[in-house]
Amino acid sequence: MSPIKPIPVDSFASGYWRSLDELAQTPAYTALQQGEFVDAAQQGLGQGAISRRSILKLLGASMALAGFTGCTRQPEEHIIPYVEMPEQVIPGRPQYYATAVAIGGYAHGVLAESHEGRPTRLEGNPDHPATQGACDPVAQASILSLYDPDRSAAVRHKGVISSFGSCLMALKEQQTEWNRSGGAGLCFLTENINSPSARQYMTALQQRWPQARWFVHEPIDRSAVFAGSQLLFGESLEPRYRLDHAAVIVSLDADFLQAQPGFLRYAHDFRGARQPSFSEQPPSRLYALESSLTVTGAAAEHRYALAWPDVESAARQLALALGLQVAAPQRQVLPERWVRAIAEDLQQHRGTALIVPGEQQSPAVHAIAHAINEKLGGFGSTLEWMQPVRNPAGAEDLTALGRAIQAHEVDSLIMLDTNPVYSAPADLDFAHLVQKVPWRLHWGEYEDETAQLCHWHIPAAHYLEGWGDICAYDGTVSLVQPLILPLHDGQTLLQMLAAIDQGVAQDPRELLLAYWRGRYWGADFSTFWKQSLHDGVVADTRAPVASASVRPDWAAHLPAAQAWAEDSLVLQFRPDSALWDGRYANNGWLQELPRPLTTLTWHNAALISPALAQRYGLENGQKIALSSIGHTLEVPVFVLPGHPDAAITLALGHGRTAGGRVAQDVGSNAYRLRTSALPWAAPVTLQVTDGVQPLAAIQTHNNIEGRDLIRRASWEQYQGNPRFAQDSPPELSLYEEPWPAERTAEQAWGMSIDLSACIGCNGCVTACQAENNIPVVGPEEVARGHNMHWLRVDRYFSGDPAAPGISFQPVPCMHCENAPCEYVCPVGATQHSVDGLNQMIYQRCVGTRYCSQNCPYKVRRFNWFDYTSAAATHPAQPAQQNPDVTVRTRGVMEKCTYCVQRISSVRQDAELEGRAIRDGELQTACQQACPTQAIVFGDLADPDSRVSQLKAHPLNYAMLAHLNTRPRTTYLAAVTNPNPALLDDGESA
Numbered sequence: 001m002s003p004i005k006p007i008p009v010d011s012f013a014s015g016y017w018r019s020l021d022e023l024a025q026t027p028a029y030t031a032l033q034q035g036e037f038v039d040a041a042q043q044g045l046g047q048g049a050i051s052r053r054s055i056l057k058l059l060g061a062s063m064a065l066a067g068f069t070g071c072t073r074q075p076e077e078h079i080i081p082y083v084e085m086p087e088q089v090i091p092g093r094p095q096y097y098a099t100a101v102a103i104g105g106y107a108h109g110v111l112a113e114s115h116e117g118r119p120t121r122l123e124g125n126p127d128h129p130a131t132q133g134a135c136d137p138v139a140q141a142s143i144l145s146l147y148d149p150d151r152s153a154a155v156r157h158k159g160v161i162s163s164f165g166s167c168l169m170a171l172k173e174q175q176t177e178w179n180r181s182g183g184a185g186l187c188f189l190t191e192n193i194n195s196p197s198a199r200q201y202m203t204a205l206q207q208r209w210p211q212a213r214w215f216v217h218e219p220i221d222r223s224a225v226f227a228g229s230q231l232l233f234g235e236s237l238e239p240r241y242r243l244d245h246a247a248v249i250v251s252l253d254a255d256f257l258q259a260q261p262g263f264l265r266y267a268h269d270f271r272g273a274r275q276p277s278f279s280e281q282p283p284s285r286l287y288a289l290e291s292s293l294t295v296t297g298a299a300a301e302h303r304y305a306l307a308w309p310d311v312e313s314a315a316r317q318l319a320l321a322l323g324l325q326v327a328a329p330q331r332q333v334l335p336e337r338w339v340r341a342i343a344e345d346l347q348q349h350r351g352t353a354l355i356v357p358g359e360q361q362s363p364a365v366h367a368i369a370h371a372i373n374e375k376l377g378g379f380g381s382t383l384e385w386m387q388p389v390r391n392p393a394g395a396e397d398l399t400a401l402g403r404a405i406q407a408h409e410v411d412s413l414i415m416l417d418t419n420p421v422y423s424a425p426a427d428l429d430f431a432h433l434v435q436k437v438p439w440r441l442h443w444g445e446y447e448d449e450t451a452q453l454c455h456w457h458i459p460a461a462h463y464l465e466g467w468g469d470i471c472a473y474d475g476t477v478s479l480v481q482p483l484i485l486p487l488h489d490g491q492t493l494l495q496m497l498a499a500i501d502q503g504v505a506q507d508p509r510e511l512l513l514a515y516w517r518g519r520y521w522g523a524d525f526s527t528f529w530k531q532s533l534h535d536g537v538v539a540d541t542r543a544p545v546a547s548a549s550v551r552p553d554w555a556a557h558l559p560a561a562q563a564w565a566e567d568s569l570v571l572q573f574r575p576d577s578a579l580w581d582g583r584y585a586n587n588g589w590l591q592e593l594p595r596p597l598t599t600l601t602w603h604n605a606a607l608i609s610p611a612l613a614q615r616y617g618l619e620n621g622q623k624i625a626l627s628s629i630g631h632t633l634e635v636p637v638f639v640l641p642g643h644p645d646a647a648i649t650l651a652l653g654h655g656r657t658a659g660g661r662v663a664q665d666v667g668s669n670a671y672r673l674r675t676s677a678l679p680w681a682a683p684v685t686l687q688v689t690d691g692v693q694p695l696a697a698i699q700t701h702n703n704i705e706g707r708d709l710i711r712r713a714s715w716e717q718y719q720g721n722p723r724f725a726q727d728s729p730p731e732l733s734l735y736e737e738p739w740p741a742e743r744t745a746e747q748a749w750g751m752s753i754d755l756s757a758c759i760g761c762n763g764c765v766t767a768c769q770a771e772n773n774i775p776v777v778g779p780e781e782v783a784r785g786h787n788m789h790w791l792r793v794d795r796y797f798s799g800d801p802a803a804p805g806i807s808f809q810p811v812p813c814m815h816c817e818n819a820p821c822e823y824v825c826p827v828g829a830t831q832h833s834v835d836g837l838n839q840m841i842y843q844r845c846v847g848t849r850y851c852s853q854n855c856p857y858k859v860r861r862f863n864w865f866d867y868t869s870a871a872a873t874h875p876a877q878p879a880q881q882n883p884d885v886t887v888r889t890r891g892v893m894e895k896c897t898y899c900v901q902r903i904s905s906v907r908q909d910a911e912l913e914g915r916a917i918r919d920g921e922l923q924t925a926c927q928q929a930c931p932t933q934a935i936v937f938g939d940l941a942d943p944d945s946r947v948s949q950l951k952a953h954p955l956n957y958a959m960l961a962h963l964n965t966r967p968r969t970t971y972l973a974a975v976t977n978p979n980p981a982l983l984d985d986g987e988s989a
Contacts, residue, residue: 091116092883098125098536100470100478101139101463104220104580105192105390106130106261107470107478108139109536119143119464119483120882121770123928124264125536130472134264134931137578137766141589144770145445145462146487147877150586150660152447152459153488159452164491164505167441167456172503174412174439183209185411189401191418192218192390194471197515201497206394208501214394215401219423219581219652219671222261222359223397226388228366232554237546239370240384240474243284244269246354248345250287250318252369253311253358255294257759258577258596260359262473264931270299271757271932276955276975282715283756283977287342289314289334290358291572291681292607292649293597293642295759298795298806301978305609305803306333307647308572308681309564311361315368316561318343318355324371326555330563341981346376354382360574360680364558374550386543389471399676402428405436412439416496417460421449422656422669423581425676426631443496446586448659461490467508468492469515475543479512479532564683570647571628571684573670576604577762579653586660588776588874589769592787595651596760596808597795598638599698601787602779604667605638607649610801613639616688623691626650628673628684635668636693641801648684662874666779696782699794704858710755710796710807711957712974722954725973727961747835747917748940748968749898751924752950753810755974757934758793760808764926764935765791768812771899771925773881773888775867776874788861790896791926807974810935812926813838813859813896814959814967821851821860829893836940836968837898845892852893856960857967860895863888898937899924919945940968 088095095114100107101122109128113121122143126133145151154161157170178186186209193199206212226236241256243249243266254260257267274283288300291308306314313329320328321343346353353376357369373383398420404410413434424430434440434453442454451457465487468480491499494511498504513529516538520528532538551557564570575581578590585591592601606624618624618637626633626648635650643649652674654667675682711725718724768774768791777786791812797804815838821830822838829844830851852860868876868887881887884901888894906922919938927935938947950956955972 089116094120096123097481097483098127098479098534099464099481099483100125100128100472100536101142102194102470103136103138104259104261105194105218107194107472107476108136108264109472109478110135110139111536112143112464112483114483115883117484118879119146120880127535128472128478128537129265129474129476129542130262131264132268132931133928134268134763135767135929136264136761136763136931137590137593138580138584140763140766140770140929141578141584141587141593142462143464144589144877144880145584145587146464146484147880148586148660149877150662151445151462151488152451152457152490155459156447156451156457158455162456164458164489167458168499168503168505170456171441171500175503178209178212178412181211183212185409186212186414187215187401187404187410187412188212188414188416189215189217189398189418189420190416192216192221194390195469195493196471196477196519197469197512198493198497200515201494201501201511205497205501213396213404215398216395217398217401217418217420217424220359220575222390224361224363225357225359225366227363228357228370229385229548231363231367231557232370232550233548234551236388237385237548238388240386241266241354241356242269242382242384243354244272245352246273246284246382247352248285248287248349248354250342250346250353250355251290251296251300251358252315252355252365253290253306253308253361254356255290255296255358256356257296257299258294258761259575265473267759267761267931268933271759271934274977275754275756276715276718283975285345285977285979287345291570291644291647292574293640293806295596295761297642298597298808299759301976302338302982303642303803304334304338305642305644307570307644308360309562309570310644311358312365312368312561315357315365319368319372322346322372322375324368324375324555326368326558327560330561331566338982341979344981345979346372349376351377351381354378362559362561364561367554367558371550371554374548379548380545385546385548386475387546389475389543398424398428398430402430402433405433408436410437413437413441414500415440415442415444415450415454416493417444419444419448419450419583419659421453422659423652423671425674425679426672427629427675427677443491443493445490446659449657452658458496459488459490460496461486461492461508465490466492466495467512468494469512469538471541472537475541477538477541478536479538481533562678568646569684569686571626571673571682572647572649573674573680573682574649574651576651576653579651582653582656582663585653585656585663585666588662589766591662591666592776592778592782593762593766594698594789594793596762596793597806598640599700599795600638601696601698601782602666603636603693603695604651604654604670605695606635607640607643608637609643609645609647610639610641611645612643612648613637616686618688620697621692621695623689623693625687625689626673626684627687628682629675631672633668633670633672634689634691636691636695638695638697641797641804642806645802648686694783696779698782698787698789698792700785704794704856705796707960709794709959710798710809710974711971712755712805712807712976715975715977718955718975725955725957727957746941749815749836749903750938750940750947750951750968750970751812751815751898751927752936752947752956752970752972754934754936754950754972755807755809756972756976757932758808758810759932759934760793760795761931762793763929763931764810765789765793767925767929768896771882771885772897773868773876773885775872775876777865777867778873781865786862786864788863788867788894790859790861790894792859809971810926811857811859811959812969813898814857814965814969815896815898817966817968818964820854820856820963820965824850824854826850835903837900837903838895839897839900840892840894842886842888842892842894847891847893849893856963856965860893863890863892863894866890 096111109125110122124131124133124135229237286300288297288303290297310333314334316329355369357366421431440454441456442451443458445460492508498506578593650670655669656663794809796807938945958970
């Protein structure tokens with residue numbers, strides 16, 4: 001009997017044997033025909049036994065489905081070994097491909113690392129204008145979503161598994177009616193489409209069915225941006241900021257360093273003007289008037305907390321002080337001293353001053369802010385305008401769709417990559433409305449809340465599985481190319497639009513090529529295409545600067561500010577810094593990522609000020625009932641210094657009921673209190689309940705506060721004493737001499753972290769997690785102090801809790817030369833390498849945890865449980881893991897290794913080429929991701945290296961240097977540039 005390839009029993013029904021003839025040739029089939037029972041395990045078929053009756057049932061089902069699979073499955077390609085190894089493929093060495101991920105609807109260029117066809121991690125594309133080589137946490141974590149087992153894996157019709165071919169037949173039946181009526185009753189609901197090719201296919205659909213209507217639902221939208229420019233110019237335009245040209249910046253509730261389109265580029269440019277170690281000029285100055293604490297506000301020299309409605313009043317105060325003719329606010333919310341100081345500073349920096357309004361603020365705030373920019377000579381200097389790169393022409397909003405459904409004007413509703421059942425404002429009651437539509441189709445990556453209420457659900461391909469294009473914040477077009485075949489036969493957006501139009505399945509690459517062939521006018525399209533794929537961007541596609549002329553009567557068109565009761569509480573909605581609007585809620589890396597200001601993980605809490613907490617007698621974790629628009633939501637509170645007293649902030653994106661096991665029942669759904677008329681703020685009443693919910697916050701453990709950790713000074717103080725941050729070296733030591741007495745290695749690795757540049761975005765934390773196979777442990781383990789991140793970003797408040805100073809400090813392993821951990825390990829598991837690395841030998845570790853107890857920096861993590869296997873609560877995805885890094889098991893200590901695997905790889909390349917390692921050639925994962933380049937790693941043995949120069953800088957200091965641990969990781973003290981006119985006002989600088 002010939003051997004049989006081991007397969008599971010259910011493979012009979014899954015098409016493992018492609019024909020009945022092939023099946024009939026197997027020994028198992030012959031035995032079954034004779035009426036025998038077959039031991040599947042013995043025959044290599046799996047566990048258990050199968051009978052002749054069972055196999056005949058399966059054969060009958062396969063014959064019945066043969067016609068469907070024949071017309072819907074693409075031709076299969078078999079994986080075979082290389083006969084001749086391709087020149088560019090070296091086993092064990094990764095390859096990199098340029099592609100793009102949509103963050104907030106705009107392209108972030110990335111380089112995807114692939115190991116023999118398996119994508120494992122993402123890095124920023126240095127050639128992309130939006131990223132400049134940096135990478136944000138959401139983009140990095142999207143690699144984990146590719147391998148998410150909860151992704152939709154099959155077409156479903158009324159909840160039952162079906163096929164894409166059956167869906168195409170249903171679409172053809174609908175097309176007959178659409179063709180007869182010109183599309184009357186046909187409606188499309190999408191998110192904002194920022195793909196040039198997809199917009200063209202959308203236009204083709206609108207031309208084919210002119211009566212069809214297009215609606216757009218984007219929970220975190222930019223409608224106020226365009227409405228504001230419409231008020232000011234008479235047309236919708238999109239701003240592009242030049243922070244590298246700005247000497248004075250005023251943020252009007254704008255989180256441009258983390259949340260607005262282009263934030264990675266803005267962080268890069270902002271950092272360039274604020275690092276004394278790179279420049280002899282004083283840093284730029286930032287004022288922040290904001291309704292909720294953000295990383296942008298934390299970076300400001302002067303920050304003033306205002307509730308959401310008061311930001312418009314403050315904008316009007318500034319406009320009046322600068323001579324603009326606008327209506328005065330109902331009340332003065334910003335102290336006159338602040339108004340005068342900011343106005344004078346802006347006027348003194350005409351041409352280099354910039355006002356940035358927040359996306360969530362009213363159109364009036366945007367119009368006023370940019371009118372000030374025009375008056376200060378900012379147009380063409382610190383600010384450019386361009387045509388919007390988003391929104392399909394003539395698209396209506398979700399409220400209009402609700403009215404159409406109520407009026408029975410919608411017969412067919414096609415929803416593409418949108419989840420309004422979860423994220424629609426509560427006053428629309430969309431879950432009830434959508435069920436009134438006779439025919440409903442949903443396309444998306446997950447069988448989410450909306451998909452469960454549709455007749456048809458089509459799985460969407462992950463962006464690493466498909467072809468496409470997308471525009472960056474400045475209009476530059478990025479190409480999206482796949483690194484792997486679709487794991488679940490998902491369809492791309494282009495495929496779906498083509499299927500709706502033509503009723504057949506098409507190749508997504510050919511669809512994309514057809515669009516760009518029509519756009520390219522050169523003689524050599526093949527060279528153009530290959531170069532664009534290589535670079536990740538299409539050359540010369542940056543949107544041109546648009547002329548913007550302020551209307552003389554713009555102020556007369558400003559809507560009157562909405563009246564809010566002076567003593568009312570305001571509920572403010574903000575996108576979650578990790579989950580955004582909820583679409584990333586099933587990503588464990590993002591759920592467990594500490595939020596920058598609160599350090600919370602896994603939950604959203606109602607953020608309140610210390611004064612409001614004292615007023616109601618609240619503490620962290622106590623539950624309150626928030627009531628608004630006739631709905632009530634219970635949510636725990638978190639007391640946050642610097643929060644306005646009259647406001648409560650609640651993050652969107654939590655409280656999912658479908659869309660994956662990780663996301664379900666985590667946090668509270670803030671959309672239940674949101675309205676169409678006021679999507680960003682609402683009057684709210686607060687009632688204290690008896691409930692308590694433990695919050696998994698990171699900085700409640702591994703705490704080293706209370707010591708001299710953060711050092712900062714003003715520019716004037718720094719000029720007077722450049723070495724203010726440095727310590728005198730300890731006179732006494734437990735060791736005979738500093739390590740090493742004689743340097744035996746060619747390199748001595750070290751790191752410098754610039755606190756003037758760090759904005760606390762946590763991009764380095766996710767980069768470390770992706771590079772080093774760090775597991776997800778879950779909220780219960782985080783609450784117990786068992787989080788596994790090798791790198792943390794501590795945040796510290798100082799001064800008045802109502803207006804605190806805020807500092808961030810990344811803390812990896814210090815790689816001490818006199819390492820306290822090394823001398824207490826009874827089995828020698830922690831060792832010192834010749835090039836200065838404090839290394840962990842996992843095979844030796846027996847889990848005594850003595851090294852953790854002896855570490856003054858608290859940077860070691862102990863694997864208390866099995867966090868990686870399939871039996872874990874949040875199992876790891878082996879296909880995603882970095883093959884160059886050991887996957888640890890329970891009972892061992894682990895920590896930052898300075899990315900020793902990268903050091904080894906670069907060293908091997910240098911040795912093969914017979915040269916020394918070049919400065920800057922080697923970057924750690926955290927350094928590579930940092931948008932502000934706050935982290936510099938290199939060779940201390942090279943006196944000309946960048947890290948050596950920074951170690952010799954007057955601002956350089958070591959954390960807890962008095963302990964004489966001699967850490968290889970040191971810091972550059974922060975230097976700010978406060979306005980002297982506001983220094984004695986009692987607020988933070």
